[in-house]
Amino acid sequence: MTNTIADIEQADVILITGSNTSENHPVISSVVKRAVHLKGKQLIVVDPRRINMARYARKWLRPNLGTDVAWINGLMHVIVSEGLHDQTFVGARTTGFEALRKTVERYTPEYVEKITGIRAADLIEAARMYAGAGRASILYCMGITQHTTGTDNVKSLANLAMLCGHIGQPGTGVNPLRGQNNVQGACDMGGLPDVFSGYQKVTDEGARRRMAAAWKVDNLPAFAGLKVTQMLPAAHDGQLKAMYIIGENPLVSDADLNHAEQSLRKLDFLVVQDIFLTETAKLADVVLPSACFAEKDGTFSNTERRVQRVRKAVEPPGEAREDWRIVCEVATRMGYPMSYADSRQIMDELRSVTPSYAGISYERIEQQGIHWPCPNEEHPGTPILHREQFTIGKGVFNAIDYLPPAEAIDRDYPLYLTTGRLLYQYHTGTMTMKTEGLNEIAPECFVEISPADARSFAMPDGALVSIASRRGRIQARLKISPKAVQGTVFLPFHYAQAAANRLTNAALDPVCGIPEFKVCAVKLEKAA
Amino acid sequence: MTTAAHPIVIDGQEFTFEPGETILDAARRNGIDIPTLCHLKGTAPTGACRVCVVEVQGARSLVASCVMPAAPKMVVSTESPKVMAARRMVIQLLLASGNHNCLVKGSDGRSYEEYASRLKRAGGDLEPCPAWGDCRLQELAWRYNVTGGRFSPTPPRYPIEDVNPFIVRDFARCILCGRCVQACNEVQVNQAIYQGFRGARSKIVAAGDRPYRESDCVFCGECVQACPTGALVEKDVRHRVRPWETRKVRTTCSYCGVGCQQEIHVKDNRVVQVTGVENVPPNLGSLCVKGRFGFDFVGSSERLTKPLIRENGALREASWDEALDRVARRLSEVKAGSGPDSIGVLTSARITNEENYIAQKFTRAVLQTNNIDHCARL
Ligand code: SF4
Ligand code: SF4
Ligand code: SF4
Ligand code: FES
Numbered sequence: 001m002t003n004t005i006a007d008i009e010q011a012d013v014i015l016i017t018g019s020n021t022s023e024n025h026p027v028i029s030s031v032v033k034r035a036v037h038l039k040g041k042q043l044i045v046v047d048p049r050r051i052n053m054a055r056y057a058r059k060w061l062r063p064n065l066g067t068d069v070a071w072i073n074g075l076m077h078v079i080v081s082e083g084l085h086d087q088t089f090v091g092a093r094t095t096g097f098e099a100l101r102k103t104v105e106r107y108t109p110e111y112v113e114k115i116t117g118i119r120a121a122d123l124i125e126a127a128r129m130y131a132g133a134g135r136a137s138i139l140y141c142m143g144i145t146q147h148t149t150g151t152d153n154v155k156s157l158a159n160l161a162m163l164c165g166h167i168g169q170p171g172t173g174v175n176p177l178r179g180q181n182n183v184q185g186a187c188d189m190g191g192l193p194d195v196f197s198g199y200q201k202v203t204d205e206g207a208r209r210r211m212a213a214a215w216k217v218d219n220l221p222a223f224a225g226l227k228v229t230q231m232l233p234a235a236h237d238g239q240l241k242a243m244y245i246i247g248e249n250p251l252v253s254d255a256d257l258n259h260a261e262q263s264l265r266k267l268d269f270l271v272v273q274d275i276f277l278t279e280t281a282k283l284a285d286v287v288l289p290s291a292c293f294a295e296k297d298g299t300f301s302n303t304e305r306r307v308q309r310v311r312k313a314v315e316p317p318g319e320a321r322e323d324w325r326i327v328c329e330v331a332t333r334m335g336y337p338m339s340y341a342d343s344r345q346i347m348d349e350l351r352s353v354t355p356s357y358a359g360i361s362y363e364r365i366e367q368q369g370i371h372w373p374c375p376n377e378e379h380p381g382t383p384i385l386h387r388e389q390f391t392i393g394k395g396v397f398n399a400i401d402y403l404p405p406a407e408a409i410d411r412d413y414p415l416y417l418t419t420g421r422l423l424y425q426y427h428t429g430t431m432t433m434k435t436e437g438l439n440e441i442a443p444e445c446f447v448e449i450s451p452a453d454a455r456s457f458a459m460p461d462g463a464l465v466s467i468a469s470r471r472g473r474i475q476a477r478l479k480i481s482p483k484a485v486q487g488t489v490f491l492p493f494h495y496a497q498a499a500a501n502r503l504t505n506a507a508l509d510p511v512c513g514i515p516e517f518k519v520c521a522v523k524l525e526k527a528a
Numbered sequence: 529m530t531t532a533a534h535p536i537v538i539d540g541q542e543f544t545f546e547p548g549e550t551i552l553d554a555a556r557r558n559g560i561d562i563p564t565l566c567h568l569k570g571t572a573p574t575g576a577c578r579v580c581v582v583e584v585q586g587a588r589s590l591v592a593s594c595v596m597p598a599a600p601k602m603v604v605s606t607e608s609p610k611v612m613a614a615r616r617m618v619i620q621l622l623l624a625s626g627n628h629n630c631l632v633k634g635s636d637g638r639s640y641e642e643y644a645s646r647l648k649r650a651g652g653d654l655e656p657c658p659a660w661g662d663c664r665l666q667e668l669a670w671r672y673n674v675t676g677g678r679f680s681p682t683p684p685r686y687p688i689e690d691v692n693p694f695i696v697r698d699f700a701r702c703i704l705c706g707r708c709v710q711a712c713n714e715v716q717v718n719q720a721i722y723q724g725f726r727g728a729r730s731k732i733v734a735a736g737d738r739p740y741r742e743s744d745c746v747f748c749g750e751c752v753q754a755c756p757t758g759a760l761v762e763k764d765v766r767h768r769v770r771p772w773e774t775r776k777v778r779t780t781c782s783y784c785g786v787g788c789q790q791e792i793h794v795k796d797n798r799v800v801q802v803t804g805v806e807n808v809p810p811n812l813g814s815l816c817v818k819g820r821f822g823f824d825f826v827g828s829s830e831r832l833t834k835p836l837i838r839e840n841g842a843l844r845e846a847s848w849d850e851a852l853d854r855v856a857r858r859l860s861e862v863k864a865g866s867g868p869d870s871i872g873v874l875t876s877a878r879i880t881n882e883e884n885y886i887a888q889k890f891t892r893a894v895l896q897t898n899n900i901d902h903c904a905r906l
Pocket of ligand 2: 701705732754757759
């Protein structure tokens, strides 16, 4: 997030899109609901489902799946043509406005209505609300990123915020809500193919030299590696021979599971390190038992870039060990000795090579976490990014055109499918499904359908149906819900037995390699 | 009107105060402890319990300090005999308003036996209150030396509700302070519960007096954490875990990216309860159903406890040495045979920063490849 969680309450207008906040980030949803319900702030929700947050919204805009660039361009069209943009901000702090203006010119409310299904009048009203606000904050999640155009969607939201100068101040910003507890940290720590910790490029010779010196090796590979979505195809093609998978379960979370499974089976050697024998671990050659969060010390970085302590509360079961100890053992046995007394010693090393974390010591975050960047021990941390200027100097507008999603409905597959999470389950369910109460409330997969669609398919609530896409078929019970909009069904992706990702499309965003989990075409039939 | 010239006087000491501060705020900020019960930080004061009453010079009656704004030249006594008597009366009445059997020793024998048999008939809870040792009412009774004997207890009017997996509602222990209602409506804004009925039939209700399970309740447990008595208790904790049996460790939630600060309660090396850490960002005490109740996986019998190695197509248990040697040998072989870039590492959005750092160091420095990613985008 560019801003903090607490800061959301300071916005006059909050725009939520592609985030089912009350189910996926419940405590943040409370911040938003407090702002709306008790402080009279205004909420705009743009989401293909009538999610709970829509109940609190002044406006709920319902776009067709995968049309985000179109409605965002539409908002900018209205803002520019009515002169509602922040000309001072645009002039002083950005470049590329002319190109943007030209591109959004075509996106008249009427044109946008044709693509997105959002009524022209609603679009205009939302544009005026967002642009007219003293402070406005954008919150988004995977409903924006999990598309073939995910990168475009995110850039478009940044365009919108910059256009109105809603950035760099309390109550503003473009705020991605991270789905998993330490996504932020995994990225910050260089768990990415193109950067070392602190987003230092592997292609940058200086960075490579510094890291090589710190790690006492002669050299480090100079080209970006494979993304997860490239690794599986590479395994399939036989280029990737071995994988070491730590705490991930791609066999439920990956798009197009059938293909993912074949890929992993082709590997010569697969190591899986996890707390449970997951679907993925069952395919491994070696499975290493690790300690879970309650059994170790360390830090997590939350969605607002706040680095917070994790503390050991109980002993791990049996012979399970902390993940870092296991990896260090493997490294040592491969002839590169790695050993640390404890997690604090690792933190001290990583701070010394990661400028944005340099000032964050365990002592300083004993009571309360600190937001990176925090370059030294005197620095208070950075709750709000881009205050005076953008990290890269001027903010760049990206003129972006709308591209339709990779798969469209047709005669054979007449319904759109979108996927997501439920309040009571988490990711692939390996953790939440161990709590009986959570299973009691959210026991099994279901397919959420609008009352109108249910009627036209003549299927009653609770009926067992089969859902098929071009890639696979699963069964689930039908759940008629006012949250669904005619023409689009929804599946939660937690359940391995009826894995939604047997259906989803592995078409990737060309830049960041995220699969299009949020749109594909399916058909419904009575289960055999 | 922040004026050093017009301070407020509390217990004989002069203090400045900020506009909008109540007497309670001003007193607490200056280290004077006024006891409260219904007051819930961050919500609009209701003045429901009157435990926080103080004497203000010139006022006709005692005032609730959590409601009354501080004013210039106000002269306040927080523990005058009149105040003490009023507080004791309030506490005595609350103790009599149901099944507060932690103080059973203080009640006279006959009336308790009678009460207990009525309680039994009504399906009430005869075990010592589950909140014993962690109850604000008990604490106040102790502080003001009040026993449960002065008034005879009112009979339980509503049966215990436990038809959901997480929370037990014991109406016989509800003192109608309203904190749960505020927690649900003003903190989490789930709007599931409210004050229902009037007078002696008063009750906190959900969805037209239905069980939590049939209401808008999302089991965040904010109400449980706010409840000062044994009226709202986690089902798994009730009568099984007593507060003095546990050790608390503060940590960060391992589910979503909010990073809520939580306290893990440990008994015999098992996680038995989770609560939110008050007054600390980002969550200021709040949690959601996963963070509060989804901890069973930690002690699950399905956890992996030994390394496993594939042999003849099946996984078998192995020693750490054998497993680690196998991993090191096979990775070295693949690296030597097909080159570093034929190996890929998936690190994890679930493990710590320290561990992710180690994973990238291992991948880049030891395996000598940049093939490292994680599934966060999936
Ligand atoms: S558990 Fe949460 S939603 Fe349910 S009544 Fe309590 S505060 Fe409200
Ligand atoms: S249930 Fe607890 S918090 Fe709610 S009114 Fe009763 S005693 Fe107060
Ligand atoms: S308690 Fe809920 S909202 Fe908070 S971090 Fe955990 S999962 Fe997220
Ligand atoms: S604490 Fe002030 S009236 Fe209850």
